[in-house]
Amino acid sequence: MTKTPSLTTQAPPAVAEAIAAAGGWLPFDEFMALALYAPGWGYYSGDLRKFGAMPQSGSDFVTAPELSPHFGRALARQLAQALQATGTEQVWEFGAGSGALAEQVLRYLDQAGVPLQRYHIVDLSGSLRARQQARLSAWGERVSWVSELPLRMQGVVVGNEVLDAMPVKLLARVAGVWCERGVVLHQDALALAERPTALRPPVEVAGAHDYITEIHLQGEGFVRTLADRLTRGAAFFIDYGFPEHEYFHPQRHMGTVMCHRAHQADADPLVDVGLKDITAHVNFTGIAMAGQDAGLQVLGYTSQGRFLLNCGLLEGVDDAPLAERALLQKLVHEHEMGELFKVIGFAANNADQPYSGWQAMGFDSGDRSHTL
Numbered sequence: 001m002t003k004t005p006s007l008t009t010q011a012p013p014a015v016a017e018a019i020a021a022a023g024g025w026l027p028f029d030e031f032m033a034l035a036l037y038a039p040g041w042g043y044y045s046g047d048l049r050k051f052g053a054m055p056q057s058g059s060d061f062v063t064a065p066e067l068s069p070h071f072g073r074a075l076a077r078q079l080a081q082a083l084q085a086t087g088t089e090q091v092w093e094f095g096a097g098s099g100a101l102a103e104q105v106l107r108y109l110d111q112a113g114v115p116l117q118r119y120h121i122v123d124l125s126g127s128l129r130a131r132q133q134a135r136l137s138a139w140g141e142r143v144s145w146v147s148e149l150p151l152r153m154q155g156v157v158v159g160n161e162v163l164d165a166m167p168v169k170l171l172a173r174v175a176g177v178w179c180e181r182g183v184v185l186h187q188d189a190l191a192l193a194e195r196p197t198a199l200r201p202p203v204e205v206a207g208a209h210d211y212i213t214e215i216h217l218q219g220e221g222f223v224r225t226l227a228d229r230l231t232r233g234a235a236f237f238i239d240y241g242f243p244e245h246e247y248f249h250p251q252r253h254m255g256t257v258m259c260h261r262a263h264q265a266d267a268d269p270l271v272d273v274g275l276k277d278i279t280a281h282v283n284f285t286g287i288a289m290a291g292q293d294a295g296l297q298v299l300g301y302t303s304q305g306r307f308l309l310n311c312g313l314l315e316g317v318d319d320a321p322l323a324e325r326a327l328l329q330k331l332v333h334e335h336e337m338g339e340l341f342k343v344i345g346f347a348a349n350n351a352d353q354p355y356s357g358w359q360a361m362g363f364d365s366g367d368r369s370h371t372l
Helices: 013-021 028-037 069-086 100-112 126-135 137-142 217-229 284-293 304-310 322-332
Strands: 090-094 118-122 143-146 153-160 169-174 177-186 189-196 211-215 230-242 258-261 264-266 277-279 297-303 341-347
Touching: 013 028, 013 177, 028 169, 028 177, 028 277, 069 100, 069 153, 069 230, 069 304, 069 322, 069 341, 090 100, 100 118, 100 126, 100 153, 118 137, 126 137, 126 143, 137 143, 169 189, 217 230, 217 284, 230 284, 284 297, 284 341, 297 304, 304 322, 304 341
Parallel strands: 090 118, 090 153, 118 143, 153 230
Antiparallel strands: 169 177, 169 211, 177 189, 230 341, 258 264, 258 277, 297 341
């Protein structure tokens, strides 16, 4: 059954309490963290169905693994190459959603005879973890769940649509003055309010017009933490976003924060808090620089379409039903997911494993690292 929007700006008690504790003004990134991850009522903590191909299922949005199992098989070829190149036998998936990607990757690795000691899933959602455990039960103890990274780890890391769900700082240039946006209570309803700030986008935004954008301190911090703890291995992240010069383009003046519910998008994160997803596009330049500055080697950066084709997405699908081939087109066509979604790859580059110069297959053709 399709969900009926309630269109309420009523503040959940935890948000109202956080606003009061912060002196009446809560930074947007802290509000976003509560709305998505607060225990019991945050969007990813609740029991609402989130992933699905059609709104009739009661889901809110579709991800690439839900569209076609060929997505996971293509990505698994890259993970298999990375496992061999780095001499590791563990995969770490962040934000495994319904478990569809893990299932596809595990099945391919088994069929290909790739040695895999353990498939770790890092997920904060108890309800999603239960769905993942049911779906992946056939692999028994080879699949494990953790709520945080260990201090030291080895293996190949993968995250599909994870970086976009990390809380962002919201900045607004109003009448030439940069301000940080936060959330306040106004007549018992949530509202945005601005305070002057020393924070700035990483590049100057040309023009004097009013301008809204985001900075990704948490996402970049996550990559630095990963770099510190990944002693041997590689990492691949797939998400929608842009390099810095496109992200902070003067014409992108309304920012990229977007909400998703019942397969519809809106730009108001203060409505139906906890009942819908809140995301922001990824600044891939910031992610690349955070990783590189922390010691990771950038393996490549390209569009999802090019990456999947490089990884053999279309191999063996000539005789597939027309409907199945149509879904594959959504993954690679420029006007669908193929261009908006990008892939960035990293390799550990430290004393335990100096980068040896191996070429990740996903970036064989169409690498855009020079545009970051």
